[in-house]
Amino acid sequence: MTERHQPALEPHAFWQELHAPGSFPVNIGHRNFFPATLPGGQQLRLPIRPLADGKHALASLIVNQAGxxxxxxxxxxxxxxxxxxxxxxxxxxxxxxxxxxxxxxxxxxxxxxxxxxxxxxxxxxxxxxxxxxxxxxxxxxxxxxxxxxxxxxxxxxxxxxxxxxxxxxxxxxxxxxxxxxxxxxxxxxxxxxxxxxxxxxxxxxxxxxxxxxxxxxxxxxxxxxxxxxxxxxxx
Missing domain, CATH: 3.40.50.2020 (Rossmann fold)
Incomplete structure (x- = not known):
């Protein structure tokens, strides 16, 4: 299972919404976002930022832009x-x-x-x-x-x-x-x-x-x- 069929988020739409526990699988291939799991089980979609080597990437959080x-x-x-x-x-x-x-x-x-x-x-x-x-x-x-x-x-x-x-x-x-x-x-x-x-x-x-x-x-x-x-x- 992958994110192939999930619509891509606009850049300004990240960090704005919490989703119910289990809304997004974690142990799959990710294209646009990585779903982080908060302490209460809610999930937060984070944009994926590729690193300079092109082989690795990190999930990003900019907290002063968050909802x-x-x-x-x-x-x-x-x-x-x-x-x-x-x-x-x-x-x-x-x-x-x-x-x-x-x-x-x-x-x-x-x-x-x-x-x-x-x-x-x-x-x-x-x-x-x-x-x-x-x-x-x-x-x-x-x-x-x-x-x-x-x-x-x-x-x-x-x-x-x-x-x-x-x-x-x-x-x-x-x-x-x-x-x-x-x-x-x-x-x-x-x-x-x-x-x-x-x-x-x-x-x-x-x-x-x-x-x-x-x-x-x-x-x-x-x-x-x-x-x-x-x-x-x-x-």
Whole structure:
């Protein structure tokens, strides 16, 4: 069974609708979208983005373009996974992680959250920043900042670090370095989507940050076969 008979979605139509559990088979060849399964069993169609090698592809999520019902479901699902760690404050990663972090903090009963940023305000301190690269903008090297006015909200608190998607792990590693420079470490790291398993590479011990990472759902690295469709890896 494949998606051959499924109508293709227009680009603006992705991430707008949740579907009932079991609406789309997963272990088949995919042409246009990959159906991710959320914690409650609902499915979300994600566009397939081929990688440069032409042989592999990833399912994509852009959370600030998602429909409100989808965003609500992702924030609620992530909040439920973060709650057992009893975080005092949610720290959000720019840019797309900020949308999810704010909504997740609300569902945890928090009155605010702490956004990190890549835009340097004149009162910022360069010593409170680290270099930042992103898989979606690999040719741009920015800096990740914490507003010095936010430091009292972080010191001595149980921190949940939130991004929209964890793919290569570069953004998370930058945020961890920034927090480490302040003598801080998150008790948990969360994302809506854990994209493939590349972010797990390079684990450096039993307490590596990957052991403290949770997500609403995971998506695999897809492989192209001779029929031109994208499949989950075998084995």
């Amino acid at each position: 409100f019902a989808v965003l609500d479901a992702l924030a609620q699902g992530l909040a439920e996974r973060l709650a057992p760690f009893a975080p005092d404050v949610v720290v959000g990663l720019p840019t797309l992680g900020l949308t999810l972090a704010a909504e997740t903090a609300r569902r945890l009963g928090h009155s605010r959250y702490v956004p990190l940023g890549t835009s340097r305000k004149f009162w910022y301190d360069d010593s409170l920043s680290v270099p930042l690269t992103s898989i979606t903008t690999p040719d741009q090297i920015k800096r990740l900042y914490v507003d010095p006015r936010m430091l009292p909200l972080l010191q001595g608190r149980r921190i949940a670090l939130v991004d929209d998607v964890i793919s290569s792990g570069a953004s998370i590693r930058a945020a961890l370095a920034l927090l480490a420079g302040l003598g801080l470490a998150p008790v948990v790291i969360g994302a809506a989507m854990l994209q493939s398993r590349r972010w797990r590479e390079g684990a450096d011990g039993p307490d590596h940050w990957t052991t403290r990472t949770v997500g609403c759902f995971e998506t695999p690295m897809l492989e192209k076969r001779p029929d031109g469709l994208w499949y989950m890896p075998q084995g």
